Amino acid sequence: MATDKINNYSIGDNNFESVMLTLDQTFRNKHDCYSFSATALKAGSVIEINGSLYPVTQDVTLPDMTSNKYLMAVPTSAGTFTLLATSTAPTWSDSKQGFYGTSTTANYKYIAVKEGSTIYKYNDRPFYVGAIFADSINMSGNITTAGNIACDNITTTGDIACDNITTVGDIDCEDITCDDIDANKLDCYTTDIRNYTPGTIMEIFIKKPTTVLIYDPYSSNRGYIEMNVNGSYITVLSENDFPYPLNPGRYRLRPEGGAIFRFIGAYGTTSISDVF
Secondary structure, eight states: OTTOOOOOOOTTOOOHHHHHHHHHHHHTTOTTBOOBOSSEEOTTOEEEETTEEEEOOSOEEOOOOSSOOEEEEEEOTTSOEEEEEESSOOEEETTTTEEEOOGGGTTOEEEEEEETTEEEEGGGOSGGGSOOOOSOOEESSOEEEEEEEEEEEEEESSEEEEEEEEEEEEEEOSEEEESSOOOTTSSSOOOSEEEEOOSSOEEEEEOSOEEEEEEOSSSOOOEEEEEEETTEEEEEEOOBTOOEEEOSEEEEEEESTTOEEEEESOOOEETTSOOO
16 A cells, blocks of 8 residues: 555564665655645655654545644554544644644644645644744743734733734733834823813823823813822813823823813823723
8 A cells, every 4th residue: 555554573573674664764864754745645755653654655645624724644553544634733742752633543643734725744834934823822032023923812021023013812011112003002102192082081091101281272171180099089180281291090081071181192091992
């Protein structure tokens, strides 16, 4: 068969042909060396499964991987292996030194993964194609890239330095340094002037020193800014067109009519996520 096992000798027997074939494959640096076309595991490949070598003498057609991204080599009792697609991610095995299944599939070796229309050898999968395919990234160091990071969530105790970050989830880290970042709804610095007309009492949180003034060019509407001190609010600003520095803390905006609160160089967040 196209996937016959060759190292089927044991201590004490005289199966010299098997020994020679195994040494020949090792000598030619064919230990666990394989490649794919779009539809097949290529002839000339050699697959190692749990210490056994299987040379591939004919192209082996790949199974349907439409709904299953991982490809496993499954050894059989006949001394061959077959290919099986699965959607279950592998587990690293220290004893086998490879990626394998668990429980009833513990001896099934993961040899490839399909990303889009491309099939990668499993150990070659991560970084060289310009993307990271992983369920999560947890690190205590830095992420530095000249390109983009696109993911659902980034969590790091170090820095993220990049040209662009695109995420539909959370960014949780000690520091973000980027060439261009939208400060809207994020806890970070902006040199913009942000006008906000709450229309009703609104609580905000100032993260770092911010300049604010109450501004209304069309009427005499007033507003008040109150700071939370030990659970109670005290008024810190109630004058029109008077710039006032706000230190980090918890504040409350109390407008009269359409009073405008103008924030300059703002750090802050709000529960309704439409101020900063």
